[in-house]
Amino acid sequence: MSTPETEAGLVSLGTFVDATLLTDPVDLVPYRRDTSAVAPGRPEAVVRPDNAEAVVEVLRRAHRGRIPVYARGGATMYAGGVNPHAGGIVLDLAGLDRILEIDLDRGIVVCEPGVRFGALLSALRPHGQTIGVVPSTAPTATVGGALSAHALGTGSPQFQSFGDQVAGVEVVLADGQRVKTGSAASPQAGYFQRYCIGPDLTGLFLGADGTLGVVVALALWLHPLPAHRQTNCYGFADAQGVQRCIQEIQRRELVSNIWYAGAYEAATIKTRIAQVFPEKAEGPLPQFALAVDYRGEADRVREDEERIARIAAGSGGAPFPDFNEAYFRRLRTDEIYWYSFAGFFAISRCAILMSSMPTDRLGAFMEVMNRQRQSYPQYPLGAAVVMCRRGLHGGALAFYDEAAQWEGAVAAMEECAQALVEAGCVPYKTGKIWARQVQGFTAYAELLRRIKRELDPRGILSPGDLGLGA
């Protein structure tokens, strides 16, 4: 609800020249939520700055007026981080969409947070370059959003998480102060190295959902475009087999030519096969599948593929060409399968909970999924796992009818979140959906709150995210 102080602050924003200010209630409606099932918020204004100076000015005024500010990129995340639960301002960073520098000598691209992955990849392609981690929401997701919410996806087997590809950031703090991190803290040096000078201050802003500052520029490491692509899938009779296989691949670090790898359970396998080979969907199918997308130099890809085929066989796996054909050659070439977590949204609205886990907890993760299925048969539950350099990212997906089942689906996901933590998984893509669990990690949460108080003493930045300042 607007206070006189808030309203005065918002009125003062109207004097901007380098930002678009939206206050008409009609214009605010589309800025209430992201892709998640988390409850929408109600912003009192949307400000779309054209440059970093305008961001500074917004934050200064918001800081003075104690107006909540929710930084927003493509709003394609599943965790409600940009949903403005405390009202205030949605800071739409999609207008900061310039690629500031492509430095091939340093192997760095510096860009503003509103650059969409699709645009960045297009700009890098003529240079024979790409970036390490690209989420499945690439056509609309922004690099700033990916940084703020720990994006993952293609590239995770080699590089783990989007944050691992960040060489430094420029951030605007709550009071409007601009700071560069990593080597760029030295104006003479610029961006080239993240771990230097002192503690890794870049890391403070990765996965922070905009709670500690607003990133106005980020430097990403470049990588050569892979020359060759090959995909393969293996079927397994149980979770233990696929877990052993992934563990062995990770232990031997056979990940340098894997662009993407995911493990899928029986229900997903059956759905995918049915979409492409309906006549085979009722036949005997593996209980688990490991799908691997190799990218790299052709001879190295072939070597790794042969090694991994042997590892799969040694773990009880067998080649699964039908899944390879269905998943990689047909479905993932569709728009649908690039749209938010491999096209699950095609079925219905879908509440997604992402967690991270050590590979040896895959079985425990699947047990939680199975218990949830029994408890909530009304929300068909899907589970999928992305292989990382270390450990796994697991997605729990509850399909629901938003018109009739929204509240129940959210409650089921909250229960699932707690069960996953108890099973040894940790929150990933945290936003608001995992807020309660974050606060349950007592010492960590206390340190987080102390940092928050120092950087954002008035608590204006993304209140509610990570359980901070709700």
Added chain:
Amino acid sequence: MATMGGKETQPHLTEFLKDLYHCSDCGYCAEAVWEERGIDHVCATLRSHSPALSYSGQGYLKLARAWVEGESLPLPALTERVFSCTGCGNCERICPIGLRPMQVNRALRRELSDRGVVPETAAAIRAHVAAEQNPAGAPFGDRYGWRDALPSLTQGEALYLPGCAAAHGRPAEARAVVALLEAAGVGVQLLGDADRCCGAPLRELGMAEDAKRQGGLLEARLAERSYDFLLTSGCECANTFAGVERHRSFVAWLAEALRDRRVRPKAHGDLPRVACLESCQVTQAARAGREDDHQALHDLLTALGVEVIGDTASPYRLCCGAAGGMAAMQPESSRAMARARIREISGAQALVSVDPRCVAQFAAARVAGDPPVYGVAEFITQHFVIAGGEG
């Protein structure tokens, strides 16, 4: 301030509840960029009006849902946003899960129109159609002004309806159509003073009942004539007559006439390199399973030896801003859209479209250095000598 909301019902939106509740905010219909699929700048309205998402397919879905859920929304702003959509349909082509934001926009327009809430300019279009039988308000007496040099055409196997766009906005195209029909030995008749607007401009504005009534007027006039087939230039007219047994679009007829050698054009001089401008109306018709007039145009020009180049790298071409009543309601934005569309095209020496409304729009937005713009019939009559049929 006047608002919508409360306990009222929205029968036209109810049809789209699945769309409203399934939309997952992926944003493809607003600001997607994906080079591999040629996707960029999907929404001409969002690009030309404001960065506010309320001017996009995504926004229309959200606004419609808020209204259905009983939220009070300020009427003037809602109306302005809703009547800013060109209706190009890119949002529906790109939606990964097959939702229908453009049709939701049209349903929103219908809800507003049913309540008598339309922009003044939209009301003016309705008045123009009633008084002058065209959305621009051009004098009805000028509708067949282009026919002055032609004989009176009251009988013939083909009844040609130029439509408002060709008759008033691009008379050269109407004249060229008749010339090509005659060259093929086809007897042409025109409605002349009996002609009426088919109602398509009103349908675009959500004035469904008015559109139906207007269409009925034209149907009655057609029923008074005897003809073998009905031919239209305007793509929106073609959509009005979709499914009518004896109806053909002009370009479909021309493609067939060239194949059968009933028309034998012979190029005089060098032919320009052509970019074929897609009409959103044609794209939508093709998606609905009707004849693909773009393909017909491409094929017939290629068969005539014209070098045809792609008009953009993207399959999601920006709308030229002519549709949805935009040219009349928001002329500045509409012209900006046409300029943006022209800037997308490179390497063409001439632009050709099957849709006279697009041609008129591009022609009005052209500046020095832009390639000339033609309707398909105009292009052929200007660059070829037309010989009649064999035998």
